Amino acid sequence: MNYVIIGNSVAAVNAVAGIRDYDREGSITIVSAENYYAYGRPLISYWLEKRVQDQDMPYRPQEFYAQNNVCVLLGRRAVKLDPEACQVHLDNGEKLPYDRLLLATGGRPFVPPIEGLTPANYFTFINYDDVRRLQAAAIPGREAVILGAGPTGLKAMESLVQRGVKVTLVELADRLWAPALDPEAGALVAGFLQDNGVNLYLNDTLTSVYREADGRLHLELKSGRELQADILVMAIGVRPNVELLEGLPGVTINRGVVVGPDLGIGLPGIYAAGDVVAGSPPLLPHAAIQGKIAGRNMAGARETYLPLPPYNALGFLGLHIISIGNSVANEGYEVLTEVDPAALVYRKLVLKDNRLAGVLLINKIDHRAGIYRQLLEEGLEVAPFKDALLRPDFGLLSLPETIWRQKLAE
Amino acid sequence: MPTLSLMPPEFRVARDDNKCIKCLACVRQCGFDAQQYDAEDDRLYAIDANCVNCQRCVSICPAGALTIYKNPPPMRPNAHWTEGHLRNIVKQAETGGVLLTGMGNDQPFPTYFDRLLLNASQVTNPSIDPLREPMELRTYLGSRVEPVTLEECRDKTRTPLVPIETPIMFSAMSYGSISHEAFASLARAAKAFGTLFNTGEGGLPEDLYEYADHAVVQVASGRFGVHAGYLNAGRVIEIKIGQGAKPGIGGHLPGEKITAPVAETRMIPEGTDALSPAPHHDIYSIEDLKQLIFTLKEATRYQKPVSVKISAVHNVAAIASGIARAGADIIAIDGFRGGTGAAPTMIRDHVGIPIELAIAAVDQRLREEGIRNRVSLVAAGGFRSSADVVKAIALGADAVYIATAALIALGCHLCQKCYTGKCSWGIATQDPYRSRRLNPEIGAERLYNLLRGWSHEIKEMLGGMGINSIESLRGNRLHLRGVGLNEVELKLLGVKHAGEAM
Amino acid sequence: MKKVYARPAYCMNCHLCEVNCIVAHSRSRDLFRAYKRENLRGTARVIVEERLPLSVAVQCRHCDDPRCVAGCISGAMVKDPETGIVYCQEDKCVGCWTCVAGCPYGAIRPGEKNGRPVPLKCDLCREADEPACVAGCPNRALVFEERRAGA
Numbered sequence A: 001m002n003y004v005i006i007g008n009s010v011a012a013v014n015a016v017a018g019i020r021d022y023d024r025e026g027s028i029t030i031v032s033a034e035n036y037y038a039y040g041r042p043l044i045s046y047w048l049e050k051r052v053q054d055q056d057m058p059y060r061p062q063e064f065y066a067q068n069n070v071c072v073l074l075g076r077r078a079v080k081l082d083p084e085a086c087q088v089h090l091d092n093g094e095k096l097p098y099d100r101l102l103l104a105t106g107g108r109p110f111v112p113p114i115e116g117l118t119p120a121n122y123f124t125f126i127n128y129d130d131v132r133r134l135q136a137a138a139i140p141g142r143e144a145v146i147l148g149a150g151p152t153g154l155k156a157m158e159s160l161v162q163r164g165v166k167v168t169l170v171e172l173a174d175r176l177w178a179p180a181l182d183p184e185a186g187a188l189v190a191g192f193l194q195d196n197g198v199n200l201y202l203n204d205t206l207t208s209v210y211r212e213a214d215g216r217l218h219l220e221l222k223s224g225r226e227l228q229a230d231i232l233v234m235a236i237g238v239r240p241n242v243e244l245l246e247g248l249p250g251v252t253i254n255r256g257v258v259v260g261p262d263l264g265i266g267l268p269g270i271y272a273a274g275d276v277v278a279g280s281p282p283l284l285p286h287a288a289i290q291g292k293i294a295g296r297n298m299a300g301a302r303e304t305y306l307p308l309p310p311y312n313a314l315g316f317l318g319l320h321i322i323s324i325g326n327s328v329a330n331e332g333y334e335v336l337t338e339v340d341p342a343a344l345v346y347r348k349l350v351l352k353d354n355r356l357a358g359v360l361l362i363n364k365i366d367h368r369a370g371i372y373r374q375l376l377e378e379g380l381e382v383a384p385f386k387d388a389l390l391r392p393d394f395g396l397l398s399l400p401e402t403i404w405r406q407k408l409a410e
Numbered sequence B: 001m002p003t004l005s006l007m008p009p010e011f012r013v014a015r016d017d018n019k020c021i022k023c024l025a026c027v028r029q030c031g032f033d034a035q036q037y038d039a040e041d042d043r044l045y046a047i048d049a050n051c052v053n054c055q056r057c058v059s060i061c062p063a064g065a066l067t068i069y070k071n072p073p074p075m076r077p078n079a080h081w082t083e084g085h086l087r088n089i090v091k092q093a094e095t096g097g098v099l100l101t102g103m104g105n106d107q108p109f110p111t112y113f114d115r116l117l118l119n120a121s122q123v124t125n126p127s128i129d130p131l132r133e134p135m136e137l138r139t140y141l142g143s144r145v146e147p148v149t150l151e152e153c154r155d156k157t158r159t160p161l162v163p164i165e166t167p168i169m170f171s172a173m174s175y176g177s178i179s180h181e182a183f184a185s186l187a188r189a190a191k192a193f194g195t196l197f198n199t200g201e202g203g204l205p206e207d208l209y210e211y212a213d214h215a216v217v218q219v220a221s222g223r224f225g226v227h228a229g230y231l232n233a234g235r236v237i238e239i240k241i242g243q244g245a246k247p248g249i250g251g252h253l254p255g256e257k258i259t260a261p262v263a264e265t266r267m268i269p270e271g272t273d274a275l276s277p278a279p280h281h282d283i284y285s286i287e288d289l290k291q292l293i294f295t296l297k298e299a300t301r302y303q304k305p306v307s308v309k310i311s312a313v314h315n316v317a318a319i320a321s322g323i324a325r326a327g328a329d330i331i332a333i334d335g336f337r338g339g340t341g342a343a344p345t346m347i348r349d350h351v352g353i354p355i356e357l358a359i360a361a362v363d364q365r366l367r368e369e370g371i372r373n374r375v376s377l378v379a380a381g382g383f384r385s386s387a388d389v390v391k392a393i394a395l396g397a398d399a400v401y402i403a404t405a406a407l408i409a410l411g412c413h414l415c416q417k418c419y420t421g422k423c424s425w426g427i428a429t430q431d432p433y434r435s436r437r438l439n440p441e442i443g444a445e446r447l448y449n450l451l452r453g454w455s456h457e458i459k460e461m462l463g464g465m466g467i468n469s470i471e472s473l474r475g476n477r478l479h480l481r482g483v484g485l486n487e488v489e490l491k492l493l494g495v496k497h498a499g500e501a502m
Numbered sequence C: 001m002k003k004v005y006a007r008p009a010y011c012m013n014c015h016l017c018e019v020n021c022i023v024a025h026s027r028s029r030d031l032f033r034a035y036k037r038e039n040l041r042g043t044a045r046v047i048v049e050e051r052l053p054l055s056v057a058v059q060c061r062h063c064d065d066p067r068c069v070a071g072c073i074s075g076a077m078v079k080d081p082e083t084g085i086v087y088c089q090e091d092k093c094v095g096c097w098t099c100v101a102g103c104p105y106g107a108i109r110p111g112e113k114n115g116r117p118v119p120l121k122c123d124l125c126r127e128a129d130e131p132a133c134v135a136g137c138p139n140r141a142l143v144f145e146e147r148r149a150g151a
């Protein structure tokens, strides 16, 4: 069996493990546009602030590829997919035949057309090369504007602040990280950032940019506000890398590629996993789990991927947030909260029909987060122990006895 | 409510802060709320007045940071007005109640076992090495009247003999007075070693019927948990008349200890006090006793030997003779050191006689009357070692019951607070938080080890005397000598003084 | 694989498993140094949950498809393919706590050691024959055994 994987990140590496669970023999080839062995993509912000060094970037040890007998084509891009011939065309003209193919191409930063915006005057924040370039520019005392205050923007903010750069966040929504933080939590986090010297402009966006004679950037916002900056980072989202699939009959693209329960894309032998998949939250656990399942299915297993709600742990400048599922919801839901603004604590559980629908934990984060996530994913009815959910002693033993007994026996 | 106690605490809890790692194990394990933690200040402290010196905290502390000290006497030392008396008086002045206690008589009466010494062979009648030669500890309990006539041979009312692999059994401790865990430990160990445990007067819990074949099932004045199935399941039936720790009085298990499973086993409503009357209301004479003995035998088709348990009191020999004649197969005698889950202190400490004297008197009397072989004689009450067991058998017992020693093996530290139901060791309690501390798996192993150790020692002692079977020791008082005993004592015990030859 | 299983009927809430765990994961392997010099109080990788009279030691189940490993953004959390033990290469951890949100049993707590983030999770005392919590449990409320073939 001849496996080809396009992309060499979280989904790809986990797919290798998945394939090898069932097939120790088949040949595996990875096509990697980036010139690096897989690294922890989210580590780029840690690298930029020097909390992680080059040698700790690899996502898997160097031996991983050899041990799993994988051939990696670094710095090679797949440019065309020919499902009729079962071939992938590479940017050097080579054609790779495959029996099973995995698209693990992830996403790329979304950069909208903005007056004056050229690749020369902004940075993106998605890969190793991005931060290597940023490193040279991020000099203490300089000023940076980050467009987008979602997880990527916030991590970029953190690393720049740690490097001594003065940061301004510009966000179109009425609050920070709007898909995860409700207005109250957003205000809490905004206050925290401001206390840490970060400027925040909400309900606003960039309308034009140009470089002034002194080399600095001049930015104009929709509100009419004008800003000067040395660095502009675009962090307003990612778009799945689906260009290889565009126009192929039998494939549905809905931003990402639409997959079946087995993670097949509708063409024989072709699967997709990770950020490239339509409707999948662009998060690392999801990419990893999909990669593993897709890999196993490519090797003949019949595993099903049940779409997982998003869950994300995000920390910056010492503040920790875990959001799970629909953590923003208020109206039409039952909401349990524990709030202590002085300690920057905000804990919120969102319930619908006595089942957890969302969880938001700020600063008081402990092992219970995982139990909440599991309850939410399993859709377990929490009515019998609802009162205990936010109590400091909530735990496995709060669940019905048959359930905790069974869990402990696993 | 008295506001001020005139008594300073009896014990002082000392914590070495240099060692204490603040793990709080002591706080979680103290059954008497003496160990406390103040979370706000992250500080441990002790309420000394609550401490009963059960040593649970000391044992559990991973840092070895704890010591319990006995406080100096609360008043000027006085040989007549001892600390015990003073504390009792003050307690009663404060509460107006009957003093209660647990475990056995702890007063400094003489222990005759400590005044008796064993013999050993030298040169003639060589000693036996139990590791190389067979040594028989198996003991048969029951009536061993030799059939003489054909009639007697066909007698269907002869109950079978019950073998035990060592002359040591576990004495009666009822489920309710001790935890299910402790009870189960005894049952498992008895089965594993091939001896018997005794259900006590609280019945046999449903889930332990698999051990019934190793159970002496008791029938006491309260008749708790007694039904045909129970009687037929046991190996021996025992009618409990008296108990060494509280001769002449009944039992009282407070309602708090009558939890649902205890209530079910005892066949009484949950939460009600379980009162055992002082006498059996249907036994006022030896004839009445005979009726009950035969009722029980009839109910079990003469398949179960019947034992009658009495406390060792002044007239024990005559009573025992009556019991033997009433058709009992076993007589169990409980001496004044016998333990209890709860007894009035004055009764425990001042009623009854030493078991050593009782064994000697009963054995002597039954022999004189020619009925010794009609019954097995089981002695109980404060057996502390294999040497005590050997001496008791030499005095005339067939086997012994141990209870306190068994509980000590399970963890009991003799704090004597059994009656509070708060036992820190999970033994004398029905509180599931406490009782789960005693894993019956471990409990049974420890009891098994104790039986094994004692049995081995008994073999060594027998071998030393040149005897290869425990049967040959029974009543063999020539192997005993007294030290520091007066003429009357020597006569009653039927032994010569040390230094006297055969 | 051999795992630690709790027997709640016998857990007596002493939390000594936590103490033994802490010592086993200290630099000194000494009770007093671990607590008094290394300041490791509260860093146990097993958590005794209390719902008195019930208590039970909860720890990692070393899942077949571990969520903590899947979620780890740095590749620090791994499942040893030989032994099945899930453990964290602690010097690679950046403290994002995705693993914490991932563990279905609540078996990982965010922790800190020498100023570095450490996910406090059971590693079955990888280098020892028997996990410290099991070896030290005074009431055999924890057992280390193989229950499911291949698991």
Ligand SMILES: Cc1cc2nc3c(=O)[nH]c(=O)nc-3n(C[C@H](O)[C@H](O)[C@H](O)COP(=O)(O)OP(=O)(O)OC[C@H]3O[C@@H](n4cnc5c(N)ncnc54)[C@H](O)[C@@H]3O)c2cc1C
Pocket (backbone or CB within 6 Å): A006, A007, A008, A009, A010, A011, A012, A031, A032, A033, A034, A041, A042, A043, A044, A045, A076, A077, A078, A079, A104, A105, A106, A107, A125, A126, A127, A151, A152, A155, A241, A244, A273, A274, A275, A276, A281, A282, A283, A284, A285, A287, A311, A312, A313, A314, C073, C096, C098
């Ligand atoms: C700064 C940052 C911080 C993040 N932090 C977190 C976090 O804390 N928690 C979390 O859960 N998630 C986080 N994420 C998201 C997480 O990194 C992604 O969900 C995950 O990396 C997706 O993995 P993937 O394998 O699907 O795709 P990607 O990681 O995007 O990898 C796709 C790879 O495919 C390559 N590729 C694309 N097209 C081709 C082609 N045609 N030929 C060859 N190669 C190609 C790309 O160059 C890329 O290397 C973060 C992302 C970023 C950028």
Ligand code: SF4
Pocket (backbone or CB within 6 Å): B013, B029, B030, B031, B032, B033, B034, B035, B050, B051, B052, B053, B054, B055, B056, B057, B058, B068, B424
């Ligand atoms: S556990 Fe026992 S010895 Fe320790 S303080 Fe409590 S009562 Fe006293």
Ligand code: SF4
Pocket (backbone or CB within 6 Å): B015, B019, B020, B021, B022, B023, B024, B025, B026, B027, B044, B060, B061, B062, B063, B064, B065, B066
């Ligand atoms: S058990 Fe020992 S170490 Fe733990 S808190 Fe008590 S005294 Fe301190």
Ligand code: SF4
Pocket (backbone or CB within 6 Å): C010, C011, C012, C013, C014, C015, C016, C017, C018, C048, C055, C056, C057, C136, C137, C138, C139, C140, C141, C142
């Ligand atoms: S050491 Fe054993 S008994 Fe004590 S808390 Fe832990 S599991 Fe329970």
Ligand code: SF4
Pocket (backbone or CB within 6 Å): C059, C060, C061, C062, C063, C066, C067, C068, C069, C086, C102, C103, C104, C105, C106, C107, C108, C121
């Ligand atoms: S820490 Fe949790 S998720 Fe990870 S292997 Fe253990 S039980 Fe599974």
